[in-house]
Amino acid sequence: MSMKVKTRQVDGITILDLSGRITLGEGSVTIRDAVRDVLAKGSNKILLNLGDISYIDSSGIGELVSAFTTVKNSGGELKLLNLTKKVHDLLQITKLYTVFDVKDDEATAISSFTK
Amino acid sequence: MRASYTLDSSLDSVNKIEQIGEQFATKAGFDEDTVPHIAMAVREAAVNAVLHGNSYDTSKHVVASFETTSESLIIRISDQGPGLDPDKIPDPLAPENILRGSGRGIFLIKAFMDEVNFRQLHPGTELTLIKHRTPAQSGT
Numbered sequence: 001m002s003m004k005v006k007t008r009q010v011d012g013i014t015i016l017d018l019s020g021r022i023t024l025g026e027g028s029v030t031i032r033d034a035v036r037d038v039l040a041k042g043s044n045k046i047l048l049n050l051g052d053i054s055y056i057d058s059s060g061i062g063e064l065v066s067a068f069t070t071v072k073n074s075g076g077e078l079k080l081l082n083l084t085k086k087v088h089d090l091l092q093i094t095k096l097y098t099v100f101d102v103k104d105d106e107a108t109a110i111s112s113f114t115k
Numbered sequence: 116m117r118a119s120y121t122l123d124s125s126l127d128s129v130n131k132i133e134q135i136g137e138q139f140a141t142k143a144g145f146d147e148d149t150v151p152h153i154a155m156a157v158r159e160a161a162v163n164a165v166l167h168g169n170s171y172d173t174s175k176h177v178v179a180s181f182e183t184t185s186e187s188l189i190i191r192i193s194d195q196g197p198g199l200d201p202d203k204i205p206d207p208l209a210p211e212n213i214l215r216g217s218g219r220g221i222f223l224i225k226a227f228m229d230e231v232n233f234r235q236l237h238p239g240t241e242l243t244l245i246k247h248r249t250p251a252q253s254g255t
Contacts, residue, residue, distance in 0.1 A: 023158075024126065024129070024162055024166070025126040057155060057158055057159065057162070058159055058162070058217075058219040058220040058222075058223055059162065059217070061219055062215070062216040062217045062218075062219065063216065065214055065215070065216055066216035068214075069214055069216075086151070090223075093223070093226050094207065094208070094219055094222070094223075095208050095213060096213070099213060099214070
């Protein structure tokens with residue numbers, strides 16, 4: 001199953017609801033394009049909802065890191081929402097869990113962005 | 116039980132090798148938490164061979180072999196690339212590398228398997244991934 005992205009706005013925050021697999025050649029490019037598209041439209045506060053991500057490999061992890069640094073370098077913020085156990089465990093193993101700002105509640109995540 | 120596959124250097128081959136790895140791990144009796152880890156390690160090794168080894172070169176092949184013994188599940192994946200020196204792979208956990216967009220594949224393979232061995236083929240590299248079975252699993 002390839003990855004799908006749905007975009008919505010809540011209180012000035014762009015939420016990308018991702019579903020499917022983030023792997024080399026599948027979701028990786030989709031995430032990159034989606035984040036670039038958001039930045040190009042002038043928004044740099046992005047919440048990646050990973051609740052429906054069934055699988056992620058090292059390329060997908062790398063793409064999350066690249067998205068994080070791209071948004072940060074543009075002066076914005078990128079946070080992660082609703083990690084599955086698999087994704088959570090992978091971020092722990094790769095010591096990225098503390099790099100990302102990870103939330104498990106959308107309202108809390110929205111209010112945590114710098115206004 | 117053993118099987119060997121010679122595949123082209125494509126993402127389809129990566130997906131196929133991952134699926135076969137998952138099937139072998141399941142049949143070897145590994146539990147529901149371990150099977151996905153083995154499948155991911157196999158996928159990362161296949162990506163390494165197709166992308167970093169053969170650079171998607173259609174004239175080069177990837178060979179994947181799977182063997183279940185009474186003690187272990189053994190997976191060998193080889194490419195025809197320029198060769199990989201495991202000592203020169205940067206540590207992805209080092210502070211200077213933590214925000215890199217790549218370089219975590221071999222790390223994940225080592226995290227999920229019990230043994231990982233590299234062999235230079237001149238040309239190419241063979242990765243051997245080993246996961247030990249428990250006595251209960253060996254009886255299946």
